[in-house]
Amino acid sequence: MFGKPQWFRRRKYGGWGLAPATWQGWVYIGIFLIPFAIFQVFPIWSDSLRIGVTIGWITLLIIDVLHIMMSLNNDERETKIEAFAERNAAWAMVGTIVVGILYQIIKSGFSKTIEIDWFLVATLFVGVVVKAISNIVYDRKSL
């Protein structure tokens, strides 16, 4: 694709995704963002074209970033550190979601109406499914 893995490193301290490691990484970000920003600023295109280009642009960016992330050459110590960090982040998110759902259940009890955000419940359920699938796959895989 367009970006090269050696231009980036995994984002460690500011969320997920990639961070530029070299000047080429910054140029890549500029090339992706500046034409898109210019396109959005000038109101000479129709809304349908604007929406189409935005969807296409973001799709292209996501595919390229995923390709770069999969090609990044992480050494085994980095991979271990990343796995521990991701696990801790997952546990923090699960804990927060559970607390949020419990709060909504208690609130529902007081107001006698169901005020549960089902997206939170669905998120927890998806997590359970992904964990189960991961265990099935990795139990059978030679690691």
Add this chain to the structure above:
Amino acid sequence: MRTRIKELRARLGLTQEQLAQQVNVRRETIVFLEQGKYNPSLQLSHDVAMALETTIEELFIFD
């Protein structure tokens, strides 16, 4: 666990960066390996031993 990586690397005149490139890891990983602060996989142990022209048994010292 202690290692003889630093000693054997110096004997071959390799820098940490050069060894890291040979075994396909970051220089920081070599630093932690030399300080005995990282337990490498068998594959990495083998790769480092090969790069330093020695055996795994010679490379790591278990007290």
